[in-house]
Amino acid sequence: MITPTITSLLNAKAFESLVQSRRSVRKFDRSVSVPEEAIHRSLQCALLSPNSSNMQLWHFTWVKSPEVRARMVPLCLGQNAAKTASHLVVFQTRIDLWRRHARWNLEQTPPSSGSESDKRRMQLMRKYYSVLMPLAYRTDPFGLNTLVRKLGSFLLGLTRPVMRLGGRGWQRVLLHKSCGLAAQTFMLAMQAEGYDTCPMEGFDAVRVKKLLGLPAGSEICMIVAVGKGTPAGVYGDRKRLPLEDVVSIV
Ligand SMILES: Cc1cc2nc3c(=O)[nH]c(=O)nc-3n(C[C@H](O)[C@H](O)[C@H](O)COP(=O)(O)O)c2cc1C
Structure with a gap:
């Protein structure tokens, strides 16, 4: 736990009075x-x-x-x-x-320094914004993407905790x-x-x-x-x- 400093206590008071007002x-x-x-x-x-x-x-x-x-x-x-x-x-x-902002996030990834941990981080970022985001946001008139999301998270969720994805709602x-x-x-x-x-x-x-x-x-x-x-x-x-x-x- 981080011990509150005098400054953070003062800030907490200031924040509380802002919220109160x-x-x-x-x-x-x-x-x-x-x-x-x-x-x-x-x-x-x-x-x-x-x-x-x-x-x-x-x-x-x-x-x-x-x-x-x-x-x-x-x-x-x-x-x-x-x-x-x-x-x-x-x-x-x-x-x-969503497509434009997923791309934008990918573009923000700083260039890899070449180290193994950096390469892994880049790979994760790429996967996150080019695989996971389309999976979460893609839609189609027949609701097939929703079905994939719901079924996928249901099946995965049978054996481990997963984020339960859904449809338009x-x-x-x-x-x-x-x-x-x-x-x-x-x-x-x-x-x-x-x-x-x-x-x-x-x-x-x-x-x-x-x-x-x-x-x-x-x-x-x-x-x-x-x-x-x-x-x-x-x-x-x-x-x-x-x-x-x-x-x-x-
Ligand atoms: C999403 C949302 C919609 C709201 N819509 C209205 C509104 O249309 N008209 C209005 O007079 N107050 C509206 N309010 C204000 C609430 O009535 C008010 O936040 C609540 O009664 C608590 O009072 P307080 O904000 O003074 O603490 C809305 C508040 C929220 C969060």
């Missing part, structure tokens, strides 16, 4: 505009979020234009958070990018997990910048995709409204189930 804010102060640099920095932080196999199958559309933002309001069902936001960021999953969960983490990193980063956010799933996904010209392979995970919060924008005290109801220790 974040609330979903539904009414922003329209007289305060969030600087673009703060959004930019927070998006940079979001990029650093953990994600499945580093495939980064996500895309973030920053709605900066007041005209587009105004057109987004009815599509976000007229929610106050969207109405009063200074910016909106649409977090999307992008299953359609399983792939979507995979992508939304990573995208949700990116949205959370973004929200915490905005909080650290001194601004507030509201994640939203109350929107018309079909119309938002059309308005923003998002590709067919994209799926909106959530839309995050950003602005300077007002006390009226926080709807009541924060309520959470007690830790004992949620956490089990074995």
